[in-house]
Amino acid sequence: MSGFSGDHSSAVISLDNPVAEASRLPRLRTLPNGDALMSWVEPNGHGHVLKFGVLHSGRWVKQGEVAQGENWFVNWADFSSIVAIDENFWVAHWLARQKGGKTYDYDVSLAISDDAGLTWREIGHPHRDGAAAEHGFATIFKDVNGAGIVWLDGREHVKKEDKAKFPEKSGNFNLRYTHINRDGSMTDEQVLDNNTCTCCWTAVAATQDGAVAAWRGRTDDEIRDNRVALLHDGKWSAPKGLGAEGWKIAGCPVNGPSISALGNNVVASWFTAEGDRPRVRAAFSDDGGVTFGKPIDIDDLAPLGRVGLTWRDSQSAVVSWLSAPGVEQKKSALNIKVIYTDGRVEATRQLAEVSSGRDTGVPQMVFTADGLLLAWTNPAPQYGVTTKIMRHADLKLAAQTVSKDKRQQKLAVLDNKFSINAAICTSNHE
Numbered sequence: 145m146s147g148f149s150g151d152h153s154s155a156v157i158s159l160d161n162p163v164a165e166a167s168r169l170p171r172l173r174t175l176p177n178g179d180a181l182m183s184w185v186e187p188n189g190h191g192h193v194l195k196f197g198v199l200h201s202g203r204w205v206k207q208g209e210v211a212q213g214e215n216w217f218v219n220w221a222d223f224s225s226i227v228a229i230d231e232n233f234w235v236a237h238w239l240a241r242q243k244g245g246k247t248y249d250y251d252v253s254l255a256i257s258d259d260a261g262l263t264w265r266e267i268g269h270p271h272r273d274g275a276a277a278e279h280g281f282a283t284i285f286k287d288v289n290g291a292g293i294v295w296l297d298g299r300e301h302v303k304k305e306d307k308a309k310f311p312e313k314s315g316n317f318n319l320r321y322t323h324i325n326r327d328g329s330m331t332d333e334q335v336l337d338n339n340t341c342t343c344c345w346t347a348v349a350a351t352q353d354g355a356v357a358a359w360r361g362r363t364d365d366e367i368r369d370n371r372v373a374l375l376h377d378g379k380w381s382a383p384k385g386l387g388a389e390g391w392k393i394a395g396c397p398v399n400g401p402s403i404s405a406l407g408n409n410v411v412a413s414w415f416t417a418e419g420d421r422p423r424v425r426a427a428f429s430d431d432g433g434v435t436f437g438k439p440i441d442i443d444d445l446a447p448l449g450r451v452g453l454t455w456r457d458s459q460s461a462v463v464s465w466l467s468a469p470g471v472e473q474k475k476s477a478l479n480i481k482v483i484y485t486d487g488r489v490e491a492t493r494q495l496a497e498v499s500s501g502r503d504t505g506v507p508q509m510v511f512t513a514d515g516l517l518l519a520w521t522n523p524a525p526q527y528g529v530t531t532k533i534m535r536h537a538d539l540k541l542a543a544q545t546v547s548k549d550k551r552q553q554k555l556a557v558l559d560n561k562f563s564i565n566a567a568i569c570t571s572n573h574e
Contacts, residue, residue: 155538156495159517162197162204163529169223170519170529172508176231180512182519183210183226183236184529185218192216194238196226196261202514202533208261210236217241217250217280220502220521221345221398227284227291232260233326235284235291248278252295256328267328271320275299278317278342281400284324285348285355291324292375294336294346294357301342317342319359321380336380337361341368345400345506349433352408356433358386358401360414366392370401370414374433387425387439389418400506402453404461408432409485411461413442415449422446424465426453428485440489442481443467450506454516456539460484462516464509469500476500478507478520482539495534499523515539 163170167186175181180199185192191214198206210226217239224238234257242249252271255264270293271279278298285292300314307315316339323331336357344360355375361383362368370386386401401414410433413426423444427436442463452464460482467477475497482490498504498520507520515535522528 155493155534156518157533157535159199159202159531159533160204161519161529161531162207163195166527167195167529168218168521168527169220169505170508170521170531171223171225172510172517172519173225173227174510174512175228178513179205180510180517181226181228182508182531183224185216185224185238188212190214192218192238194224194226194236199512199517206261210255210257210261210264211238211253211266213240215241215243219280220505221343221400222280223345223505225282225284226261227286228260229286229291232258233291234261235293235324236264237282237284237293239280242276245276248298249276250278250280252279252282252293254293254324256324256326258326265328267324267330270295270322270324270330271297271299271333273297273299277301281343281345283346283348283357286350287323287355287375288378290326292321292348292355293324294319294321294348294359296340296342296346296359298342300338314338316340316362319346319357321357321375323378331378334380336373337371337383339363342396343398344396347401347403347412349403349405349410351405351410351432353432356403356405356410358403358412358414360396360400366394368393368397369416370412372403372412372433372436386412386427386436387414387416389416391416391418393417397449399449402451403433404453404455405433406455406458409455409458410436411453411455411483412436413451413453413463413465415447415451415465422449422468424449424451424463426461426463426483428461430485440483440487442483442489443479443492447479448476448500450504452507452509454510456482456511459486462509462539464507464518466498466500466504466507467494474500476504478518480509480516480534496530496532503527 193212194210226236282295319337341360361371371383399415410429424442446468448466503524
């Protein structure tokens with residue numbers, strides 16, 4: 145299926161895609177040969193199906209299906225994925241509700257392919273507790289001689305008022321990991337962090353020395369800052385703070401971090417609203433994630449967050465995020481900004497106007513031979529997926545900047561406080 149459409153003189157070009165109407169949750173990854181792999185969840189009768197397409201030179205040259213079923217858990221912030229570990233070994237995950245379970249009792253289901261997505265074999269769950277609990281917000285990544293997966297796990301969680309009834313449980317959500325061998329077997333689970341936020345997506349980047357994971361942690365006094373840990377020789381390091389703003393918030397803000405690696409250079413981006421100052425931040429590491437430099441404020445005009453991140457070259461990366469919603473119309477700008485390892489920052493570039501609600505999900509981006517590929521979910525209830533390309537040459541041109549008019553800023557901040565509160569996880573997690 146082809147291809148580019150619309151006004152080619154524009155910096156951002158619309159790209160047709162094979163996604164059916166009412167589909168949601170696009171996820172973008174890069175194949176070893178540089179092509180883009182996009183997965184999405186599509187309605188199928190009374191159930192759903194996890195599909196994918198491969199983009200090569202502006203054309204969708206390959207499409208496939210991983211799994212389908214009824215009673216899936218489909219949520220704007222907890223999304224399925226397909227990851228190409230190498231040319232042939234691919235790993236996919238989706239979420240399925242537990243039979244007879246409560247709303248947030250669901251499992252991570254896994255499948256592997258040994259022939260680059262032509263055929264798939266289900267291998268079960270990375271968690272083997274069998275508990276009626278939430279298991280989700282998973283990230284699959286390249287690991288030594290196979291794949292790794294981390295996920296948020298609710299088996300230890302209990303409500304505060306019920307802790308005395310379950311003294312054997314910590315009461316918290318935790319972040320867990322297992323290794324997936326090429327034959328589909330899995331190693332024992334490891335706990336990276338025994339106190340995490342409940343519903344902020346996780347992120348992992350693979351460096352030359354091993355994986356670096358990023359997630360939103362939690363303390364008993366409700367500080368919910370981001371953390372990182374490194375995987376070496378099958379063991380994870382102790383979690384360390386990323387940003388360390390000290391954001392105190394009583395519920396999960398549903399706003400996870402993003403992290404990307406190029407060799408042993410790592411860049412991370414995240415959202416915080418510490419001190420009632422919503423902002424998107426980023427930081428670089430030149431030692432594989434062991435240490436990070438001083439955070440860079442990407443947007444301090446009350447953005448929504450939902451960050452994305454990718455390296456452009458060895459000296460610069462591109463951050464994407466959603467800006468503050470309009471005061472009258474509930475729409476946000478999908479923005480990008482180029483940042484440099486030496487601390488330089490380019491102007492903000494507004495690429496598209498999208499819904500500021502949950503229906504947009506978390507916009508995605510990866511670099512391809514044609515430029516920067518972007519994808520996001522269209523507004524409810526019709527949904528569908530939009531894909532666009534920003535050409536390499538246009539990424540280097542000066543673009544529109546965000547005005548810092550004080551009156552607009554004040555209105556945006558006031559308006560976005562309501563948006564942040566509305567996004568807080570309102571399930572019975574806490």
